[in-house]
Amino acid sequence: MQINQATDYSFRVVLYLSTQPRGAVVDANTIAQTQCIPMRYLFKIMPTLTRAGIITSQRGVGGGYILAKDPAEISLLDVIEAIEGPIRLNRCLIDEQFCSKHGPPDCPVHNALAGIQRRLTAEFDKVRFSDLLG
Amino acid sequence: MQINQATDYSFRVVLYLSTQPRGAVVDANTIAQTQCIPMRYLFKIMPTLTRAGIITSQRGVGGGYILAKDPAEISLLDVIEAIEGPIRLNRCLIDEQFCSKHGPPDCPVHNALAGIQRRLTAEFDKVRFSDLLG
DNA sequence: TCAATTGTTTACCCTTCAAGTATAGTTTAA
């Protein structure tokens, strides 16, 4: 019931890039230093954020990372799902074979959790990185 | 970001006991059989539910478990917290030493997560086992 | 073209924790 460390680091990365001028290229070392993230660990999560379309990367001399969209178009949910995959409160909400009653409409717990999960997901999607600046 | 197996089992146990007449004593074997929970595993989680005041136990011949309160007074949150402890979306919400900005009011991510966590907790508390019957 | 810079990929290690199992012990009714 907790977001993991990689996601937390990613929040910081995206928030930091959001404070930069639009289109600015920031190298990994600068990000790692300012956000207190282990350099090697950063290298593990950045490609994931890149594949998710949240940032773009540029290799070679003078390369680094660039925020791919406007901060108003990136939500906490985008980052969470990029790193951890879809939010699932219970494994019966991933695969109904895990549900003791084999899914709705028979399992009341399943139904209640599904509703809460829907609202939680919406909450995470409501928060945009532009909201977190200043 | 997921409730664990023990909590899921506990939901089933409490829901099952909620279907019984008030004050009924149900032995561990019956619970394990009907709810498809490994007997040994059940013995691990039941004392936790007992200590939390959700059920009471009776030892000896003819003993078993009894729901300690009315199903309308037991929420999903009660069970989650009994098994997993308080809901914390991020470890910076447990101990501020983990927060990159050393806690509110300076860390915007911290504040956003705290709000979402508050609402999530309220959602889990809103669902009572009496709502899940029928 | 070559070398330095910078991101990419893949693989590995270690610790922690979830999930389940095992065993011995305590209480209680009959």
Next chain:
DNA sequence: TTAAACTATACTTGAAGGGTAAACAATTGA
């Protein structure tokens, strides 16, 4: 006292989280 039934503690196994390492690919500029 005996058998039923819960309790306490500890062990095992496998997966996942967190972090590290090294070889590789792309780009720039001298």
